[in-house]
Amino acid sequence: MPAVDELxxxxxxxxxxPALQEAIATLVAESPEQASYVENKLAAxxxxxxxxxxxxxxxxxxxxxxxxYSVKTWAxxxxxxxxxxxxxxxxxxxxxxxxxxxxxxxxxxDSLRFPGGYMLLNKNAAISFDSSRRxxxxxxxSEGDVxxxxxxxxxxxxxxxxxxxxxxxxxxxxxxxxxxxxxxxVTRGAIGVAGKRxxxxxxxxxxxxxxxxxxxxxxxxxxxxxxxxWKTGELAFRNVPAAEILEAVSGVYGIQxxxxxxxxxxxxxxxxxxxxxxxEKETIALLQQSLSAHLxxxxxxxxxxxxx
Numbered sequence: 001m002p003a004v005d006e007l008x009x010x011x012x013x014x015x016x017x018p019a020l021q022e023a024i025a026t027l028v029a030e031s032p033e034q035a036s037y038v039e040n041k042l043a044a045x046x047x048x049x050x051x052x053x054x055x056x057x058x059x060x061x062x063x064x065x066x067x068x069y070s071v072k073t074w075a076x077x078x079x080x081x082x083x084x085x086x087x088x089x090x091x092x093x094x095x096x097x098x099x100x101x102x103x104x105x106x107x108x109x110d111s112l113r114f115p116g117g118y119m120l121l122n123k124n125a126a127i128s129f130d131s132s133r134r135x136x137x138x139x140x141x142s143e144g145d146v147x148x149x150x151x152x153x154x155x156x157x158x159x160x161x162x163x164x165x166x167x168x169x170x171x172x173x174x175x176x177x178x179x180x181x182x183x184x185x186v187t188r189g190a191i192g193v194a195g196k197r198x199x200x201x202x203x204x205x206x207x208x209x210x211x212x213x214x215x216x217x218x219x220x221x222x223x224x225x226x227x228x229x230w231k232t233g234e235l236a237f238r239n240v241p242a243a244e245i246l247e248a249v250s251g252v253y254g255i256q257x258x259x260x261x262x263x264x265x266x267x268x269x270x271x272x273x274x275x276x277x278x279x280e281k282e283t284i285a286l287l288q289q290s291l292s293a294h295l296x297x298x299x300x301x302x303x304x305x306x307x308x
Contacts, residue, residue: 116154235275
């Protein structure tokens with residue numbers, strides 16, 4: 001790891017530099033392997049600084065040796081602090097989580113509160129989580145819609161289908177998980193997304209990421225808060241792409257609206273429409289009229305958009 005080695009050397013030379021301190025902390029947080037590597041490098045340097053030095057036959061007394069000794073001692077102390085932080089992070093990562101499982105079978109939106117924030121679960125959403133650690137939450141979203149809001153000093157790691165991991169601090173975001181894909185919509189802060197492949201990306205406020213194990217992840221900025229309609233109940237839109245409106249309707253009514261390639265062009269059409277206080281049947285009828293297309297019901301909870 002030449003680049004990592006160079007960063008560690010620069011930090012050892014100037015451990016007081018805030019930018020280097022932040023870079024080391026970021027490096028450590030990326031993975032247990034990198035944290036262990038940094039730990040070993042810093043420990044090796046500290047061992048080298050403690051090697052006894054043979055006494056010189058003649059020593060000229062000046063202020064410079066004393067100054068250099070104090071700088072080296074201070075640097076060693078700073079590195080020791082960072083090393084302690086590395087060991088703590090390793091301990092946190094390696095300590096198994098005691099997950100509590102929860103499936104929302106209440107027939108309404110459910111809430112779960114923890115010291116650093118809260119979660120909202122749509123009907124039938126399934127989640128496992130551990131909020132026992134101070135200012136840290138670990139969760140696995142298996143299915144459904146989950147909204148997570150974190151306090152200013154609370155970090156969160158969320159695993160979602162497709163072997164993707166979400167990381168954030170003091171953020172607020174929505175996760176829609178299904179067997180085929182996961183969607184993540186950010187309302188506050190920034191979410192780091194990482195998977196097995198080289199598909200790391202960052203999502204910021206108003207951005208939605210689509211995570212599909214069969215293709216590279218994608219992200220886009222939304223014109224509305226459509227992914228949160230299941231939470232807010234808001235279905236009035238002004239000049240919003242039809243794709244976002246269909247997603248909002250799906251969340252509110254607990255249905256699926258499938259869009260085959262032949263009908264994708266309809267989803268880019270921008271609509272101004274008010275679907276508040278409408279029944280599912282009325283909503284489907286208004287969407288068909290606005291899109292000049294058909295929404296054919298295939299089963300109890302699934303529709304297909306077709307222009308034929």
